[in-house]
Amino acid sequence: MNVNDYLIVATIIFCIGALGVLIRKNLITIFLSLELMFNAANLGFVAVSEYLNLISGDIFVIFIMVVAAAEAAILLGIAIAFYREKGTINIDDANELKF
Amino acid sequence: MEALFYIFSIIAIVSALMVILVKSPLTSALYIILCFFALAGFYILLNMQFLAAMQIMVYAGAIAVIIVLVIMLLNLAKIKGAIKDFHQIAISIIAIGLFTLEVILYLNAAGEKKPTGIYTNTVINKIGNTQIIGEFLFTKYVFPFEVASILLLVAVIGAYIFAKK
Structure with a gap:
């Protein structure tokens, strides 16, 4: 398969993730859309790294997985704290800093 | 192939669409696990079996389980209006659709680039997939590796x- 086909699939998945961040209100679903964007970037790295006969892209994917795991822990901690405070995880209720 | x-x-594109379209967060989490498995299949097609195993273990194993656990802890039944109003959705869809179209046009217009590295599929298969990643991770990329461990400590x-009260 051509590298362009992999990159087009990665682009479509990335844009679906970005659309999910824009149109959803639920904090958990926004987090899932962020994970979709991470995974699309990973697919692009692996495809280009295989096309150029390099290993660096594959190593980078491992570091992106580390960052995604750290982000999952932090964001779900925020979700639990927010739910304790408000009783909901609708992001429209996160307006404490609004003037 | x-x-x-x-x-x-x-499978990957349809499950990614279902993640952002279904109402229940638990169903979204199950669809994203399906999407992770399809992406692991891509890694196997690209001759990176170690990354496919990591994808299934870290994403489908660890992260998805944490998400499902948090959904279990929170009572999500009373969230109303999970999607924003029509105007915002229309603008978002047009913007994202334009972006997709532009990137695909750019990819089709991009010129050929000759492969620069020496790690072709036959070389990788001769040395071993896991071994070559381990060698790179502990020699050339050892400083980012240590920084990643500190990042995980900070995240914990x-x-x-x-989460503490």
């Missing part, structure tokens, strides 16, 4: 402080 690529891409402490 070609047929497998199309099967994996259809941060999650504890956030």
Whole structure:
């Protein structure tokens, strides 16, 4: 398969993730859309790294997985704290800093 | 190979669409696990079996389980209006659709680039997939590796402080 086909699939998945961040209100679903964007970037790295006969892209994917795991822990901690405070995880209720 | 690529891409794109379209967060989490498995199939097609195993273990194993656990802890039944109003959705869809179109046009217009590295598929298969990643991770990329461990420590402490009452 051509590298362009992999990159087009990665682009479509990335844009679906970005659309999910824009149109959803639920904090958990926004987090899932962020994970979709991470995974699309990973697919692009692996495809280009295989096309150029390099290993660096594959190593980078491992570091992106580390960052995604750290982000999952932090964001779900925020979700639990927010739910304790408000009783909901609708992001429209996160307006404490609004003037 | 070609047929497998199309099967994996259809599964990945349809499950990614379902993640952002279904109402229940738990169903979204199950669809994203399906999407992770399809992406692991892509990594196997790209001759990176170690990354496919990591994808299934870290994403489908660890992260998805944490998400499902948090959904279990929170009572999400009373969230109303999970999607924003029509005007915002229309603008978002047009903007994102334009972006997709532009990137695909750019990819089709981009010129050929000659492969620069020495790690072709035969070389990787001769040395061994896991071994070559391990060698790179502990020699050339050892400093980012240590920084990643510190990042994980900070994330653990941060999650504890956030979730503590």
